[in-house]
Amino acid sequence: MIFGLPVISIAIWLPIIFGILVLSTGDDRNAGLARVLAMVGSVLGFLVTIPLYTGFVRETSEMQFVEMHAWITRFNIHYTLGVDGISVLFILLTAFFTPIVVLAGWKVIEKRVSQYMASFLIMSGIMIGVFAALDAVLFYVFWEAMLIPMFLIIGVWGGQNRVYAAVKFFLYTLLGSLLMLIALIYLYNQSGGSFSILDFHQVALPMTAQILIFIAFFFAFAVKVPMFPVHTWLPDAHVEAPTGGSVILAAIMLKVGAYGFIRFSMPIVPDASHKLAGVMIALSLIAVVYIGLVALTQTDMKKLVAYSSISHMGFVTLGLFIFNAYGIEGGLLQMISHGFVSGALFLCIGVLYDRMHSRNIADYGGVANSMPVFAAFFMLFAMANSGLPGTSGFVGEFMVILGAVKANFWYAFAAASTLIFGAAYTLWMYKRVIFGAVANAHVAKLTDLTMREKAIFTILAITVLGMGLYPLPFSEIMHVSVNDLLVHVARSKLP
Amino acid sequence: MDLMTKLMPAGAEIFLLIMACVILIADLLIKQNSRMVTFLLVQLTLLGCSLITVGTHTQGVTYAFGGMFVDDLMSDVLKLLTYLTVAMMLVYSRQYLTVRGLFSGEFMVLALFAMLGMMVMISANHFLTLYLGLELLSLSLYAMVALQRDSAIATEAAMKYFILGALASGLLLYGMSMLYGATGSLELGVVSSSILSGEANQTLLVFGLAFVVSGLAFKLGAVPFHMWVPDVYHGAPTAMTMLIGSAPKLAAFAFVSRILVEGLQPLVHHWSGMLAILAIASMAIGNITAIAQTNIKRMLAYSTIAHMGFMLLGLISGGIEGYGAAMFYAVIYVLMSLGAFGMIMLLSREGFEADSLSDFKGLAQRSPWLAFLMLLLMFSMAGVPPTVGFYAKFSVLNAVVQSGHVWLAVTAVLFSLIGAFYYLRVVKLMYFDQPESHSPIVFGQDTVLLISVNGLGVLLLGLLPSSLMSVCAVSVQQSLLVH
Numbered sequence: 004m005i006f007g008l009p010v011i012s013i014a015i016w017l018p019i020i021f022g023i024l025v026l027s028t029g030d031d032r033n034a035g036l037a038r039v040l041a042m043v044g045s046v047l048g049f050l051v052t053i054p055l056y057t058g059f060v061r062e063t064s065e066m067q068f069v070e071m072h073a074w075i076t077r078f079n080i081h082y083t084l085g086v087d088g089i090s091v092l093f094i095l096l097t098a099f100f101t102p103i104v105v106l107a108g109w110k111v112i113e114k115r116v117s118q119y120m121a122s123f124l125i126m127s128g129i130m131i132g133v134f135a136a137l138d139a140v141l142f143y144v145f146w147e148a149m150l151i152p153m154f155l156i157i158g159v160w161g162g163q164n165r166v167y168a169a170v171k172f173f174l175y176t177l178l179g180s181l182l183m184l185i186a187l188i189y190l191y192n193q194s195g196g197s198f199s200i201l202d203f204h205q206v207a208l209p210m211t212a213q214i215l216i217f218i219a220f221f222f223a224f225a226v227k228v229p230m231f232p233v234h235t236w237l238p239d240a241h242v243e244a245p246t247g248g249s250v251i252l253a254a255i256m257l258k259v260g261a262y263g264f265i266r267f268s269m270p271i272v273p274d275a276s277h278k279l280a281g282v283m284i285a286l287s288l289i290a291v292v293y294i295g296l297v298a299l300t301q302t303d304m305k306k307l308v309a310y311s312s313i314s315h316m317g318f319v320t321l322g323l324f325i326f327n328a329y330g331i332e333g334g335l336l337q338m339i340s341h342g343f344v345s346g347a348l349f350l351c352i353g354v355l356y357d358r359m360h361s362r363n364i365a366d367y368g369g370v371a372n373s374m375p376v377f378a379a380f381f382m383l384f385a386m387a388n389s390g391l392p393g394t395s396g397f398v399g400e401f402m403v404i405l406g407a408v409k410a411n412f413w414y415a416f417a418a419a420s421t422l423i424f425g426a427a428y429t430l431w432m433y434k435r436v437i438f439g440a441v442a443n444a445h446v447a448k449l450t451d452l453t454m455r456e457k458a459i460f461t462i463l464a465i466t467v468l469g470m471g472l473y474p475l476p477f478s479e480i481m482h483v484s485v486n487d488l489l490v491h492v493a494r495s496k497l498p
Numbered sequence: 499m500d501l502m503t504k505l506m507p508a509g510a511e512i513f514l515l516i517m518a519c520v521i522l523i524a525d526l527l528i529k530q531n532s533r534m535v536t537f538l539l540v541q542l543t544l545l546g547c548s549l550i551t552v553g554t555h556t557q558g559v560t561y562a563f564g565g566m567f568v569d570d571l572m573s574d575v576l577k578l579l580t581y582l583t584v585a586m587m588l589v590y591s592r593q594y595l596t597v598r599g600l601f602s603g604e605f606m607v608l609a610l611f612a613m614l615g616m617m618v619m620i621s622a623n624h625f626l627t628l629y630l631g632l633e634l635l636s637l638s639l640y641a642m643v644a645l646q647r648d649s650a651i652a653t654e655a656a657m658k659y660f661i662l663g664a665l666a667s668g669l670l671l672y673g674m675s676m677l678y679g680a681t682g683s684l685e686l687g688v689v690s691s692s693i694l695s696g697e698a699n700q701t702l703l704v705f706g707l708a709f710v711v712s713g714l715a716f717k718l719g720a721v722p723f724h725m726w727v728p729d730v731y732h733g734a735p736t737a738m739t740m741l742i743g744s745a746p747k748l749a750a751f752a753f754v755s756r757i758l759v760e761g762l763q764p765l766v767h768h769w770s771g772m773l774a775i776l777a778i779a780s781m782a783i784g785n786i787t788a789i790a791q792t793n794i795k796r797m798l799a800y801s802t803i804a805h806m807g808f809m810l811l812g813l814i815s816g817g818i819e820g821y822g823a824a825m826f827y828a829v830i831y832v833l834m835s836l837g838a839f840g841m842i843m844l845l846s847r848e849g850f851e852a853d854s855l856s857d858f859k860g861l862a863q864r865s866p867w868l869a870f871l872m873l874l875l876m877f878s879m880a881g882v883p884p885t886v887g888f889y890a891k892f893s894v895l896n897a898v899v900q901s902g903h904v905w906l907a908v909t910a911v912l913f914s915l916i917g918a919f920y921y922l923r924v925v926k927l928m929y930f931d932q933p934e935s936h937s938p939i940v941f942g943q944d945t946v947l948l949i950s951v952n953g954l955g956v957l958l959l960g961l962l963p964s965s966l967m968s969v970c971a972v973s974v975q976q977s978l979l980v981h
Contacts, residue, residue, distance in 0.1 A: 030866075075889075075964040077971055078896065118866070140892070144883040151877060154922075158930045159862075166930050170922060177882075177918055181911035184892070188899045188907070 009070045011084040011135045015128045018048040022124035034116035041120035045101040052098040064487035083137040088484030090134045101127040104247035122152040139187045139198045161243040168243035175236040183223035186216045204270045207498040213275035220268045227260030231290040241309035246353030254346035261319045273492045283324040288417045290317025295424035304352045304362045315341045322403040330406030337399025347384040347463040368442030373449040378437045380460040385433045389426035395470035507562040507569035510550040517543040518610040525603030540606045544581045568623035572977035576620045583745040591737030594843040612638035616749035625674045625684040643734040655733025662726040666716030673709025686761035693764040721779040731799035740839035744832045751828040770814045780807025781913040788920045795853045815897035822971035823893035830890040837875040837952040860933025869928045871953030878956045880921040886959035
């Protein structure tokens with residue numbers, strides 16, 4: 004607590020309250036007011052999360068800024084919030100991206116502006132709630148509530164095939180969540196009537212139960228990550244979502260899946276996690292290599308970046324399930340970096356799409372001639388996506404590969420192939436879109452970035468380069484918590 | 499004086515009966531264009547009933563009429579909720595019925611008699627009282643469905659409802675007579691202790707139980723005894739559908755739990771197996787068939803079947819957890835179905851029933867507020883937090899897992915996943931599609947206010963479900979489990 008204020012609650016509810024305010028501005032006659040309110044709300048929402056970083060005590064793995072109130076007494080459910088070194092960065096990341104998507108949708112979204120802006124604000128609050136919840140039911144409520152605004156964002160403001168994508172997204176994620184719910188209820192009964200996640204960490208469980216719980220969690224989290232073979236909703240959802248939706252999906256929503264593995268699967272069922280680590284690693288490597296190859300063949304830019312996301316997230320899950328400090332820290336850093344980079348890439352594609360109304364690589368060529376500034380920014384983010392040293396993309400991948408070498412040389416060998424595939428699909432796309440002769444009259448008439456777009460990309464470029472050159476502020480804060488997690492995971496919970 | 503105290507537990511029922519008769523006669527003197535007077539009288543009667551129920555509330559369990567009638571916390575809570583539901587139903591349907599020329603004294607008086615039947619069911623402690631309440635409710639409902647005489651589809655629905663309902667009543671009576679033969683009593687407590695003593699003929703008991711459970715399943719609309727539900731929901735005027743689909747579910751919960759938990763608890767291992775089959779079949783058929791519907795009333799009918807299956811899971815699990823969860827589920831279901839049918843009536847106008855799914859197309863553009871409320875109701879029915887429907891499912895699942903039937907919980911969530919699809923489709927129609935008609939939605943201030951309270955209630959109870967959950971658990975604990 005800082006000055007006795009419930010910082011996390013404010014971070015959750017402030018954007019939601021602003022979201023409701025924005026909604027109340029009504030129809031598109033007041034669109035201007037809705038935009039301004041949304042901007043104010045999202046910036047304030049980001050500012051209030053900063054004390055979480057500055058006031059964070061780095062020397063302990065205990066939960067900090069803890070708030071606890073009785074909520075549903077009948078089932079001993081509490082409104083418990085708190086952060087540790089693992090979750091704090093994701094809260095900042097979430098709050099950081101909300102003003103960016105508001106800005107990105109400033110001009111482009113013309114119909115139902117207030118509903119669009121409000122959806123993002125409300126979703127921002129809900130996602131912070133997912134990262135901060137320390138009570139399993141509270142977590143579940145935030146986790147599921149996240150689906151509703153995203154469903155609407157894809158379905159209302161999405162592209163051609165939006166309805167199919169929205170429904171597929173919803174049902175896929177709901178299936179996983181419902182199985183997780185049963186696992187949580189089972190744990191509640193085993194833990195002697197507590198829904199606290201930290202209490203779940205202490206429950207002794209026989210192997211069969213651990214494996215079944217692991218599978219239930221796997222469905223919930225793997226769908227969100229998404230891991231091979233439950234990844235097929237992601238390309239559809241990304242392609243059909245509006246730019247802001249894609250950014251939030253890639254930058255934040257995929258992270259809640261990996262976060263779930265760290266907060267739930269690994270500490271609650273450590274023995275099953277060790278036992279099934281081989282499967283997890285295999286699936287991760289398939290994602291890295293196979294999905295990397297799939298990305299190479301894409302003709303749609305958004306689809307390409309979507310597949311690239313799956314491949315990069317494979318890196319994250321690989322890092323988690325090799326159970327060493329390099330792997331887990333690398334995975335976490337990779338998640339944050341991927342947030343910035345994939346967000347930036349989707350914004351780049353959004354910039355092109357707003358002008359040309361096409362995502363087809365074949366429709367472009369020679370964009371550098373008409374949009375030089377844009378080409379420079381795009382270059383930086385493409386390089387970061389392929390893991391060039393000096394950009395944020397490199398740090399996490401390098402650490403995961405280091406960790407993988409320690410576990411097994413061949414894991415590292417397969418994983419390192421991403422440095423080649425990643426560079427291949429990203430840079431090849433970049434070359435076809437940006438370089439070469441001007442493809443057609445439309446490209447020739449393109450206008451370069453506006454001030455608003457420049458501002459967005461400058462901020463993102465600074466973070467991507469900053470994190471690449473000096474990752475310490477990101478890694479030091481998670482250090483103690485990661486080590487504590489490893490100690491915990493190494494301890495068997497078999498009765 | 500002595501008589502008065504003896505009659506106290508049934509005070510609300512007696513008051514309601516008197517008022518219903520008074521209104522029936524008074525209504526003869528009221529002209530059609532001042533039917534509001536009758537309406538207000540009915541609402542006042544409901545208010546009076548709730549005051550009496552609150553006023554005559556006593557700690558513990560009180561019996562009346564020689565043990566045929568019981569007054570306990572559960573009955574008081576359920577009765578209060580029933581008054582509220584019927585009052586809401588009347589407000590929702592006033593405008594709808596007025597434009598169709600059905601806003602008559604008969605409608606309101608029949609609704610009151612139906613409610614009296616529900617109250618008797620809720621408070622019954624004797625097979626005959628249960629049956630009496632059930633028949634009073636059913637006969638009033640048959641007549642209400644048939645009230646729209648010139649509509650072929652409504653008449654057909656009424657016929658089906660009547661014939662199948664009579665069949666179910668027959669089954670129930672037959673089962674009761676067997677139980678009477680085996681135990682020598684019709685009073686629930688005596689039946690229970692007589693079975694426990696082990697002197698009753700087991701074969702006869704089990705046969706009787708099978709008939710009773712079939713009869714109950716008919717009334718609940720559980721698969722395979724569900725055939726009447728979609729036809730009646732579809733055929734009846736929406737106001738009647740709303741009455742059939744809401745308050746009687748509360749009475750049905752009381753009815754089923756009184757018979758099975760209070761009366762036939764010693765046979766629990768027999769009936770819980772039967773209920774498990776009914777529950778799974780209902781969830782399966784209800785959820786899967788609902789997908790194929792194009793009429794929203796039929797869709798909601800199948801959704802009711804699935805919801806009743808889910809509620810039965812709570813009864814199977816047993817204990818305060820299970821019965822409390824089932825009661826909570828029933829209450830929440832009633833709240834949601836009131837909202838959903840209310841929305842259908844709100845969108846209907848003279849000569850037009852908004853009962854096809856396509857009538858919801860583009861509602862978000864025609865009226866963002868109504869669309870938002872319907873969105874909340876649909877997500878709540880699908881069981882997605884932060885709406886209250888989630889906690890209803892959650893508490894039932896918790897009871898199921900606690901009783902050790904994890905596989906049953908997994909089956910239930912898989913079927914609710916299928917169910918989520920058709921609720922989502924309504925949201926999709928409202929938000930993603932373009933409207934087919936741009937005719938303005940005309941509605942009274944009172945209905946809009948009520949549906950707003952109803953829709954937001956679903957959200958608010960979802961954020962703070964604690965107290966209602968506790969009320970259900972405590973009333974079950976102080977009523978069902980003390981006998």
